Structures are given as structure tokens and as C-alpha cells.
Amino acid sequence: MSNNTPYKIYLEEHEIPKTWYNLRADMKEKPAPLIHPGTLQPLQFEDMQPIFCDELIRQELDNDTRDVPIPQPIMDFYRMYRPAPLVHATFLEKALDTPAKIYYKFEGNNTSGSHKLNSAIAQAYYAKEQGLKGVTTETGAGQWGTALSMACAFFDLDLKVYMVKVSYEQKPFRREVMRTYGASVTPSPSMETEIGKKINAEHPGTTGSLGCAISEAVEAATTQEGYRYVLGSVLNQVLLHQSIIGLEAHTACQKYGIEPDIIIGCAGGGSNLGGLIAPFMGEKLRGEKDYRIIAVEPASCPSFTRGRFAYDFADTGMVCPMAKMYTLGHDFIPSANHAGGLRYHGMSTILSQLYHDGYMEARTAEQTSVFEAATLFARTEGTLPAPESSHAIRAAIDEALKCRETGEEKTILFGLTGTGYFDMVAYEKFNNGEMQDYIPTDEDLAAGFATIPDIPLNA
Amino acid sequence: MSNNTPYKIYLEEHEIPKTWYNLRADMKEKPAPLIHPGTLQPLQFEDMQPIFCDELIRQELDNDTRDVPIPQPIMDFYRMYRPAPLVHATFLEKALDTPAKIYYKFEGNNTSGSHKLNSAIAQAYYAKEQGLKGVTTETGAGQWGTALSMACAFFDLDLKVYMVKVSYEQKPFRREVMRTYGASVTPSPSMETEIGKKINAEHPGTTGSLGCAISEAVEAATTQEGYRYVLGSVLNQVLLHQSIIGLEAHTACQKYGIEPDIIIGCAGGGSNLGGLIAPFMGEKLRGEKDYRIIAVEPASCPSFTRGRFAYDFADTGMVCPMAKMYTLGHDFIPSANHAGGLRYHGMSTILSQLYHDGYMEARTAEQTSVFEAATLFARTEGTLPAPESSHAIRAAIDEALKCRETGEEKTILFGLTGTGYFDMVAYEKFNNGEMQDYIPTDEDLAAGFATIPDIPLNA
Numbered sequence: 001m002s003n004n005t006p007y008k009i010y011l012e013e014h015e016i017p018k019t020w021y022n023l024r025a026d027m028k029e030k031p032a033p034l035i036h037p038g039t040l041q042p043l044q045f046e047d048m049q050p051i052f053c054d055e056l057i058r059q060e061l062d063n064d065t066r067d068v069p070i071p072q073p074i075m076d077f078y079r080m081y082r083p084a085p086l087v088h089a090t091f092l093e094k095a096l097d098t099p100a101k102i103y104y105k106f107e108g109n110n111t112s113g114s115h116k117l118n119s120a121i122a123q124a125y126y127a128k129e130q131g132l133k134g135v136t137t138e139t140g141a142g143q144w145g146t147a148l149s150m151a152c153a154f155f156d157l158d159l160k161v162y163m164v165k166v167s168y169e170q171k172p173f174r175r176e177v178m179r180t181y182g183a184s185v186t187p188s189p190s191m192e193t194e195i196g197k198k199i200n201a202e203h204p205g206t207t208g209s210l211g212c213a214i215s216e217a218v219e220a221a222t223t224q225e226g227y228r229y230v231l232g233s234v235l236n237q238v239l240l241h242q243s244i245i246g247l248e249a250h251t252a253c254q255k256y257g258i259e260p261d262i263i264i265g266c267a268g269g270g271s272n273l274g275g276l277i278a279p280f281m282g283e284k285l286r287g288e289k290d291y292r293i294i295a296v297e298p299a300s301c302p303s304f305t306r307g308r309f310a311y312d313f314a315d316t317g318m319v320c321p322m323a324k325m326y327t328l329g330h331d332f333i334p335s336a337n338h339a340g341g342l343r344y345h346g347m348s349t350i351l352s353q354l355y356h357d358g359y360m361e362a363r364t365a366e367q368t369s370v371f372e373a374a375t376l377f378a379r380t381e382g383t384l385p386a387p388e389s390s391h392a393i394r395a396a397i398d399e400a401l402k403c404r405e406t407g408e409e410k411t412i413l414f415g416l417t418g419t420g421y422f423d424m425v426a427y428e429k430f431n432n433g434e435m436q437d438y439i440p441t442d443e444d445l446a447a448g449f450a451t452i453p454d455i456p457l458n459a
Numbered sequence: 460m461s462n463n464t465p466y467k468i469y470l471e472e473h474e475i476p477k478t479w480y481n482l483r484a485d486m487k488e489k490p491a492p493l494i495h496p497g498t499l500q501p502l503q504f505e506d507m508q509p510i511f512c513d514e515l516i517r518q519e520l521d522n523d524t525r526d527v528p529i530p531q532p533i534m535d536f537y538r539m540y541r542p543a544p545l546v547h548a549t550f551l552e553k554a555l556d557t558p559a560k561i562y563y564k565f566e567g568n569n570t571s572g573s574h575k576l577n578s579a580i581a582q583a584y585y586a587k588e589q590g591l592k593g594v595t596t597e598t599g600a601g602q603w604g605t606a607l608s609m610a611c612a613f614f615d616l617d618l619k620v621y622m623v624k625v626s627y628e629q630k631p632f633r634r635e636v637m638r639t640y641g642a643s644v645t646p647s648p649s650m651e652t653e654i655g656k657k658i659n660a661e662h663p664g665t666t667g668s669l670g671c672a673i674s675e676a677v678e679a680a681t682t683q684e685g686y687r688y689v690l691g692s693v694l695n696q697v698l699l700h701q702s703i704i705g706l707e708a709h710t711a712c713q714k715y716g717i718e719p720d721i722i723i724g725c726a727g728g729g730s731n732l733g734g735l736i737a738p739f740m741g742e743k744l745r746g747e748k749d750y751r752i753i754a755v756e757p758a759s760c761p762s763f764t765r766g767r768f769a770y771d772f773a774d775t776g777m778v779c780p781m782a783k784m785y786t787l788g789h790d791f792i793p794s795a796n797h798a799g800g801l802r803y804h805g806m807s808t809i810l811s812q813l814y815h816d817g818y819m820e821a822r823t824a825e826q827t828s829v830f831e832a833a834t835l836f837a838r839t840e841g842t843l844p845a846p847e848s849s850h851a852i853r854a855a856i857d858e859a860l861k862c863r864e865t866g867e868e869k870t871i872l873f874g875l876t877g878t879g880y881f882d883m884v885a886y887e888k889f890n891n892g893e894m895q896d897y898i899p900t901d902e903d904l905a906a907g908f909a910t911i912p913d914i915p916l917n918a
Contacts (some may be wrong), residue, residue, distance in 0.1 A: 006472040007538040013465040078840040079466040111843045141859045153838040173883040379612040382539040422630040
């Protein structure tokens with residue numbers, strides 16, 4: 001690092017990228033399209049139109065346009081919390097006594113507390129542009145719902161959030177953030193939808209599930225005039241919007257002559273990882289640069305490392321289409337893991353294809369080791385990280401410790417997707433020594449795999 | 460605003476002020492010294508030495524040194540979360556349809572969520588420099604305790620926090636943040652101190668009070684080898700450290716040609732207000748510039764606007780010395796107000812003197828109108844503000860609305876001291892329409908005034 005490099009690199013506002021980068025344009029092997037579970041045919045624009053906003057469907061299907069201009073109202077909103085800093089983790093380096101250089105791209109300095117806002121504001125904008133009244137979505141712990149409520153408030157768009165009942169009751173803080181931004185939040189299963197009534201009748205007293213909440217949100221969107229359904233991860237459009245993370249990081253690296261050897265991101269549905277790595281992966285795909293790119297997933301939900309590359313339902317409730325992806329089976333239940341944002345059985349089709357083609361690595365981290373890393377990070381670098389982000393911290397620390405062994409001065413870049421302020425129940429468990437690790441057995445996995453439909457990979 | 464002014468003004472790291480500004484140096488009428496309740500004589504260095512760190516006592520007593528160099532290790536820590544942005548609230552201006560220009564200095568982008576960190580890191584540093592093992596403090600809702608835990612983790616200093624029992628039990632999140640940073644957190648009253656045992660014996664089942672927690676923290680500091688007590692507001696030393704807020708704001712204003720007409724801060728003990736206004740007030744005291752400076756306090760705890768300028772105990776428990784200040788009486792209980800950080804019966808002696816001498820105005824805001832302002836701010840400017848900070852938002856909005864009436868293009872600067880992420884219980888009450896305003900009656904005030912000791916003002 002030159003002496004002119006600040007601890008925190010903030011780009012100037014005029015340096016915020018004005019286009020998103022569509023990684024698919026540079027992929028030789030394109031990600032497989034979503035298919036209709038009945039016909040097994042690729043979904044067409046018309047198939048998706050009742051559910052999703054028009055422009056977002058176009059982005060979902062567009063494998064070719066490389067640079068997508070960011071509309072000015074979205075740029076205006078980005079200015080509220082972007083550029084996000086690229087931070088040189090000098091205090092962590094010192095604590096680890098490593099010759100490695102560690103940088104992190106911090107996406108948590110906004111009220112939603114995570115990178116989710118990058119796509120929420122884009123999706124809200126396109127809904128508004130289409131003249132819609134509002135959108136619906138589901139949320140578990142509430143990170144995505146919070147981001148979307150901020151975005152909808154900005155564009156004066158109605159928002160109905162179906163929140164898993166157990167979270168609605170036990171995690172009231174994020175619920176109230178959403179309500180403060182004007183969203184209506186309904187515990188799921190509710191009595192407002194047919195599917196909700198049915199589930200309540202069949203399972204009296206149920207505390208809900210994400211699959212059920214998705215089903216309710218989709219039903220609410222498709223049965224009310226002027227509404228569409230929006231989703232915060234997994235989809236191609238989401239990775240497109242999240243490319244702003246990587247583009248800013250890439251610009252900051254170029255500006256200060258930082259050349260990452262290793263790029264690390266946590267992986268749930270893929271929104272953060274896909275966004276962070278986008279421009280770097282683009283260089284790799286085009287043969288211009290080489291990087292080690294590492295996805296880190298919870299040992300309790302190991303889609304990449306122990307999953308199967310197959311067509312599977314995108315959701316537990318089987319109301320969504322099927323995607324070709326690394327999956328543990330849509331009925332796989334990743335119990336006992338606090339990183340709610342990483343509890344997804346599948347993975348972005350883009351990242352699945354890239355992993356399948358050998359462009360990236362993946363590894364798992366166990367929960368207690370993740371919270372050890374989180375605590376060290378908090379105490380040295382100041383910021384209390386989200387459990388999800390702390391998977392990337394764990395891997396960054398491990399790579400830096402390897403450098404201490406070998407003496408190599410590698411440059412490590414990782415994504416700090418968010419803050420852990422609403423995750424203190426998990427920290428409390430860790431602080432009290434009550435946190436346990438959970439690794440699914442082969443039998444657990446087999447039960448999940450049994451729910452993957454038998455569809456040829458070249459369907 | 461020129462077209463070159465960004466929405467968020469971040470100074471360069473090298474522009475972070477390297478000295479704190481001691482406002483007392485420019486005051487013709489100096490703030491009255493703390494006095495000993497027994498002798499009524501001004502406290503000397505030796506009187507304070509058993510309780511406070513040596514260098515901090517020197518800062519407390521020093522009315523003359525204008526610029527105090529910030530030690531390098533504190534500057535290093537400041538780089539983690541400073542410079543803090545000066546934001547042009549264009550979205551709020553638009554929502555208010557006002558010709559006024561509104562700027563806010565945002566101090567909440569760190570894990571403690573407030574400006575408290577500015578003094579916490581300084582106090583921890585001087586304790587470490589003195590070779591102490593650790594420090595003790597009290598905390599109510601936990602904002603100060605959180606900041607101090609981060610600071611002590613950075614300097615590897617032991618921290619014992621006495622947390623009001625009702626908050627310890629009902630607000631576990633901030634407690635766990637403190638523990639994550641390595642602090643030991645004890646519910647107060649505890650059985651660890653003599654005063655705690657006494658209170659528990661006299662009031663079985665008590666849920667504690669801030670006064671009691673202060674008494675325990677002071678006892679713990681003075682009875683253990685290598686410990687001192689630290690405090691996050693009211694003291695002169697705290698206002699000195701907090702001057703970094705105003706210095707950065709002043710530099711940013713100069714850099715971009717912004718000339719505030721009105722400067723607004725919320726007022727509890729005075730740490731934020733005193734810090735924000737420091738360099739501007741200095742210009743006013745020296746006759747170089749004129750500004751309207753407005754303190755905003757809760758209608759439920761109106762120290763400036765309805766209090767008396769008198770010597771009074773700095774704490775409810777009467778273990779601390781007496782200060783000449785605007786006070787509601789040390790036994791005044793400001794019930795039913797959610798802005799925990801503003802529930803102090805007294806006020807910084809510096810600010811009290813300045814107010815007494817006519818250099819600033821004060822006004823009150825009622826709770827529901829404060830949360831209305833907070834909600835509008837969140838929905839337009841993105842950030843969910845702390846209830847304390849929202850008192851300043853309320854006044855800024857009111858001044859901007861006056862400009863809409865008169866057509867004046869005034870420039871308003873206010874302090875956004877922190878975020879409200881740990882205040883969602885209060886927001887929930889507001890969202891549900893269950894929040895009530897509380898204004899003390901003259902009888903309520905009289906009861907508080909009756910507890911003010913009868914000491915001549917020129918003691």
C-alpha cells in the first residue's frame with residue numbers, strides 16, 4: 001500500500017459506476033434458463049409477466065447486454081449511502097501478525113444494514129415506472145424486507161411483506177423498522193390469502209416458513225390489480241443490480257493500485273457474492289486477469305460443496321419455477337444455523353454455472369468458528385459484523401494466517417455485506433458458550449436429494 | 460449549493476482535525492468549577508484523582524488552552540469511522556417544499572450508533588496511558604456503554620459496566636454488543652458493591668436507576684487497584700473531545716462555501732450540542748460571525764427552558780460533586796420519555812453559562828411530534844434516526860417550514876447524533892398510535908426544584 005492510500009477508500013460521488021455489469025455477457029457457458037415445472041420449457045417473458053415487473057423480466061432473460069445504464073432516480077438514491085467504502089483492515093492485519101494485505105468492501109452503512117438495498121431500490125423503481133400500485137414480498141429475519149421498505153418509501157410505492165410468523169413474533173425490531181418506512185407487515189401464514197387459510201387449516205398453530213411466506217406473497221401479487229412480486233436474491237436481475245458492489249471495489253482498487261490475489265464472499269442465494277466478484281470474474285472469463293475466487297457457505301447448508309448440480313424448484317413451496325443450480329433439494333431444512341441469510345437450499349444459476357465450470361472455489365465454515373472470527377473482527381476493526389458476512393471474514397482470516405506461515409504477501413479482498421445489530425440473540429448464544437455446530441450427515445443430505453425432481457440436465 | 464457540492468461531504472482523511480477545540484478558552488465568563496458538596500470549595504486535581512484519570516482531570520480543569528492536540532492512537536481509531544459525513548438533506552428539502560438549505564452532520568455510522576465514541580476512545584486512551592488496568596462506568600439504555608466497550612477493546616483495557624437492571628433485562632441487545640467487545644456487564648443494583656448491597660437490602664426487587672448505577676461504578680473504580688471511573692456526557696472533557704464533530708462540520712462548510720444561519724442540536728447532558736457548536740460558538744464569542752444556535756430538549760425534561768441556574772448535584776445519587784448549571788433538581792424524574800439520552804436533570808456547565816449569557820436559544824419538543832419528524836426523515840433521507848437526534852430534526856423541519864412561509868433561503872445545520880436501531884420499542888409505540896406526550900406541571904417542577912441545595916451562585 002502506498003502511503004497515500006487512506007484507511008477507508010471512499011470514491012468521489014462522480015466515480016460511482018453509472019452502469020451495472022451483466023456478467024452473463026462474458027460467460028461462454030450461459031446459465032441455464034428457468035424452466036416451467038409442467039412443460040419443462042424455458043420460461044418466456046409472457047410466463048413471468050403476471051408475477052414480475054416487465055423491465056425486471058427483461059433483465060432476467062438478457063444474457064447479452066454487458067453494461068446496463070442505471071436510471072437517474074436510482075443513482076440519486078445510491079448517493080444516500082454510496083459510494084460504500086473499501087477498507088484496508090490494518091488493525092486486523094496487525095492482530096493476525098500477517099504479511100497479507102486485507103481489504104473489505106463494506107455494504108452495511110445504511111439502515112437496512114446490508115447490501116440488499118442495492119437491488120431493492122432498483123426493483124422498486126421499475127415497479128413505479130410501470131405504474132404499479134405496489135409490490136409484495138416475503139421476509140424471514142427481515143433484512144430484505146427492511147431494504148425493500150426503505151426503497152418503497154422513497155418511491156411512494158405500497159409494500160406488503162409476508163413475514164414468517166415466528167420471526168414476526170420473536171424478532172419485532174425489524175418488523176417495526178419496516179412499519180416505520182410505511183410497509184404493511186403480515187405474519188405468515190395469514191388468513192388473507194387462500195394458501196394461508198389452507199395452511200392454517202391443515203396446520204393449526206403453525207409458526208410458518210419461508211416457503212409458505214413466498215407462496216402468500218406470490219398469491220397476493222397475482223390476485224390484486226397493480227401489484228407484482230419481488231425477490232431479493234438468487235435471480236439474475238438481483239446479481240445484475242448487486243454488481244455495483246464489485247464495480248465500486250474494482251474502481252477503488254484501480255485508483256489505488258490494489259491488486260487482489262484472492263476474492264472472498266459469503267454465499268447464500270448468491271446476491272452478495274455474485275455482485276462482489278462480477279467485474280473481477282469478467283476479467284477472468286475474458287482471460288485478462290486471474291484471481292482465486294472463494295465462496296464461503298455455512299457447514300450446515302453446503303449447497304456448493306455437497307449439493308448436486310440439477311434442476312430443482314427455487315422454493316420450498318414449489319410455487320416458483322425450476323432452476324438449474326447447486327441444490328440440496330428444495331425440502332432440505334438447514335436447522336440450527338443463525339446466519340438466516342445463508343439458509344437457502346439452492347444457489348444463483350449464474351454462480352452455479354461458474355462453479356461448475358471451474359472458475360471459483362467453495363468451502364464451508366462452522367458456526368462457532370464464524371463467530372470467533374466475527375468477534376475478533378469487531379474488536380479490531382470496530383464494526384460488529386452480520387453472521388452472514390462473518391463467513392467471509394473467517395475465510396479471509398484463514399488465508400491471512402496461511403500467509404503468516406508461508407511469508408507470502410497476498411492481497412485479500414472480501415465482502416462485508418452487513419452489520420449484526422439485529423443478530424444479538426445469536427451473539428448472546430456465542431458469548432454464553434451455548435452455540436453449537438451442526439453439520440448435516442450423509443443421511444440428512446440424502447433426504448434432501450430425494451426431493452430433487454428427476455429432470456435431465458440438458459432439459 | 461454549487462453544482463460541485465456532493466450530497467454527502469466526506470472530508471479527506473488528512474483533513475480530519477488534529478486538535479480538539481476547547482471552547483472555554485474563548486469564553487469571557489468561564490463556566491463555574493465543580494464544587495465539593497461539603498466544603499463548597501472548587502474541586503482540585505487531588506480531589507478528583509481517586510476517581511478520574513489524571514490527564515482527563517487536567518482537561519477538565521483547563522479553561523485556557525484553546526487547541527489540544529489529539530494523540531496519534533486516538534487519530535488512528537478516529538480513522539475507523541471518521542471523517543463523518545456532512546449531508547445535504549436534499550430529499551427532506553424537497554418533501555418540505557422549502558427554500559431553506561438543510562445540512563446535517565451524521566455521527567451514527569459506527570457500531571455504537573452515536574457520537575459517544577468520540578469521547579469514549581479518548582478516555583480509554585488516557586486510562587491506558589496512565590497504566591491503568593481498566594475503567595468502570597454506568598449505562599442506562601446502553602449507548603455510552605457500547606461506545607466505551609469498543610474503545611476499551613481497541614486498547615485492551617478492562618471494562619466493568621453497571622447497567623440499570625431493568626435495561627439489562629429488557630434491552631438485552633446492547634448488553635450483548637458490550638459483551639461481544641469484551642466488557643463485563645453487571646445488572647445494577649448488584650451484590651458486588653457495598654452501595655449495591657445496601658440498595659438491594661432496602662429495596663428488595665428494585666429494577667435500579669441511573670443514580671444507583673453511577674454510585675456502584677464510582678465505588679468499583681475507587682475500591683479496586685488500577686481502575687478509574689469514566690463518564691460520557693456533561694463534563695468539560697467530554698465537550699472537548701466532542702468538538703471533533705463541530706470542527707469537521709466547520710471545515711466541510713468552509714471547503715464548500717456553506718454558511719449556516721441556524722445551528723441546531725439536541726440537548727441532554729450537552730455532549731453532542733457542545734461538540735457540534737464549538738467552533739461556530741467560538742467565532743460568535745470572538746465577534747467574528749453570528750449564528751442562531753438552538754438547543755432542543757424534550758418537553759418532558761426541560762432543563763434549559765424551565766430549569767433553574769443553580770448549584771446542584773450532578774447525579775441523582777449525590778455521590779458526584781456539584782455543578783453550577785441549569786437543573787430541574789437532582790431528584791427530578793422525567794418519566795414517560797423514550798429519548799433515554801436526554802433524560803438528564805442538569806446540563807453541561809459550559810452550555811449553561813453560554814445560555815445564561817445569551818449566546819444560544821433553547822426550545823422543547825414533545826415526543827409524538829419528535830417521532831413524526833423522525834418518520835418523515837427516515838422515509839425521505841433513508842436513515843432511521845435515534846429519538847434523541849430526532850429532537851434536532853423536529854426543530855430543523857420547523858425552521859425550514861418557517862422559511863417556506865417567508866420565502867427566506869436560510870441555511871440550517873443540525874446534528875444527527877445517531878441511529879435508532881436499538882430504539883424500536885419506542886418506534887413500535889409510535890407506529891401503533893400508543894405514544895403519549897408528557898409535560899411536567901408546575902407542581903412536578905416544584906417538587907424537583909425543592910431538591911436543589913441552597914447555595915449562593917457566587918459560591
